[in-house]
Amino acid sequence: MRLLIALAMAAMLAACSTVPRNTQGWIEPVDAVRAANDDPLNGVRGHFVLTVKALNSYSDRTFLNSERDYRDQRNLTVKMPTSMVPSLEQRLGVGLQGLKNRRLVVLGVAKRVRIDFLADGRPTGKYYYQTHVQVDSPTQVSFAD
Template sequence: MRVALLLPFLLLSVGCAHQSRVNAPMAPGWITPAEAVHAANDDPQRGISGTFVFTVKNVDVTEHRLYLNSERDYRHQLALNVSLDASQREALQAQLGVPVERLVNRRVLVQGTARRTTIDFITDGKPTGKYYFQTQLKVSDPRRVRFAP
């Protein structure tokens, strides 16, 4: 009878212990993309400052900007998008020792401030009135980007 009463408790205890090992905490002070998005939404003006940690899922290079994205789709609502001026590409590659295209699936640390940014949909060079929000971390110094241990 006692075993029958203790069995559900023991099973729940084992399940909880397993759960805590699976979800190992990040190093103190590192901010995940989900935490950055939530904090930037809570305070769109100031955003959140600190050291952000994420795995680069996509690198996008345009004429003017270089993006390191925490999601394959930069429009994903939980994406953290690091933005550098395209002229910083060489300096970033020198800093990290690899071409930017080889950053996919690499974990990085980035220091700065993540803010909620409004992205307008454009048609024929004019805003359509439709938009979405993106969490961006604009970096002016490539030395603020490094590989995570």
């Protein structure tokens, strides 16, 4: 009886962790966000497909976003070190700005990340969550088309 209960619970947990994938086996942004919220500790591993609608580059990190507003709850953010951008541009054959409105496939783990609001460099106690896929190698990114 205990074995039967354990097997039933394992099947339920496996069913809960199933992430919808499109016909190519890729995970769409909204499904990545949902899965990352369901397992905030581990996130979800897979191939994520997104159309880059916005991007921002700073001295230390660069972001590619699936929504125009990075604070949108449906947004999936690809985060990478800015030092990696030249290698990514070379691999894809297009400059960073040329990625806008292009469809990408990104291999990695989508995880929920807490973003704190700051005032004078200090957290205010207010925050929201984003879903990030950390990219550390240009080989994690390719065109979907």
